[in-house]
Amino acid sequence: MSPTDPVLRATGLSAGYGGADVVRDIDLDLVAGSAPVGVVGESGAGKSTIVRALVGVVRPTRGHATYAGRTVSKLSRRDKKTFRAEVRRVAQDGLVGVDPRWTVDRTLSAALTEARKAGRASGRSVAGLLADVALEPRYAPRTVHSLSGGEKQRLALAVALATRPRALLLDEPLTAVDPAMRGDVVRRLHDATRELGTAVLLVSHDLELVERLCPTVHVLADGTFVSSGPLREVLAGSAAGSDHPSVRALAQAAPLAAQRFR
Numbered sequence: 720m721s722p723t724d725p726v727l728r729a730t731g732l733s734a735g736y737g738g739a740d741v742v743r744d745i746d747l748d749l750v751a752g753s754a755p756v757g758v759v760g761e762s763g764a765g766k767s768t769i770v771r772a773l774v775g776v777v778r779p780t781r782g783h784a785t786y787a788g789r790t791v792s793k794l795s796r797r798d799k800k801t802f803r804a805e806v807r808r809v810a811q812d813g814l815v816g817v818d819p820r821w822t823v824d825r826t827l828s829a830a831l832t833e834a835r836k837a838g839r840a841s842g843r844s845v846a847g848l849l850a851d852v853a854l855e856p857r858y859a860p861r862t863v864h865s866l867s868g869g870e871k872q873r874l875a876l877a878v879a880l881a882t883r884p885r886a887l888l889l890d891e892p893l894t895a896v897d898p899a900m901r902g903d904v905v906r907r908l909h910d911a912t913r914e915l916g917t918a919v920l921l922v923s924h925d926l927e928l929v930e931r932l933c934p935t936v937h938v939l940a941d942g943t944f945v946s947s948g949p950l951r952e953v954l955a956g957s958a959a960g961s962d963h964p965s966v967r968a969l970a971q972a973a974p975l976a977a978q979r980f981r
């Protein structure tokens with residue numbers, strides 16, 4: 720695979736539930752080392768469904784998701800293991816599969832050991848991972864269940880970073896992190912993913928967060944990407960497709976953000 724080939728690609732991807740498509744004809748490239756890509760759109764538009772289809776949790780009804788050129792839904796058992804280490808999804812409810820009785824230190828040490836076994840060692844330490852998500856060293860001896868919602872979300876990001884992922888799919892990753900803290904976390908996450916060469920997809924309602932991290936965004940409406948470009952241009956109405964009613968509604972629903980970007 721050449722460095723400019725997409726790690727993850729959706730081509731004409733349609734997917735949904737119970738035989739009804741929620742998203743249609745989605746084209747998306749995530750290239751290692753390139754800038755993060757954002758997806759915004761109203762609640763229920765299908766943003767999470769795109770992420771689920773990219774990781775193979777939801778099977779496309781048309782088109783496909785490919786990982787390093789291979790169809791995600793047809794990966795062999797062995798390739799799936801590599802896929803899970805190299806493509807990490809962090810959703811709102813964050814810490815899936817983590818024992819809440821473990822300490823933060825043990826959780827991250829275990830993630831680093833797994834990464835080494837998978838040949839994905841990043842050279843990071845527990846302290847480095849904590850710093851990547853703006854958690855202070857004093858959190859290391861704390862048990863996972865004692866953390867606040869926002870701290871758990873940051874720990875989930877640190878666990879994902881431990882495997883030096885080729886792609887990180889972030890689905891509302893910082894909803895519980897207080898707004899004052901969010902900027903710092905985003906800055907550090909941005910630096911860490913750039914250093915690791917990780918391709919990032921960010922799905923969020925938080926336009927400020929998307930604007931900070933993603934030079935390019937796609938607006939999802941009626942199951943398809945109706946407008947794409949820098950968020951500033953999308954909200955100001957000067958990007959391709961940004962005269963779509965759903966894009967105008969998005970700009971109106973976020974008047975402060977739209978004003979900031981004007």
Ligand SMILES: Nc1ncnc2c1ncn2[C@@H]1O[C@H](COP(=O)(O)OP(=O)(O)OP(=O)(O)O)[C@@H](O)[C@H]1O
Pocket residue numbers: 736737741760761762763764765766767768769
């Ligand atoms: N497991 C499921 N079975 C049936 N329908 C589902 C399932 N998961 C999601 N849906 C429906 O698919 C549509 C898209 O859901 P999805 O979670 O992808 O939207 P979203 O844009 O991420 O929404 P939000 O911003 O509120 O998280 C919604 O109408 C939702 O009710």
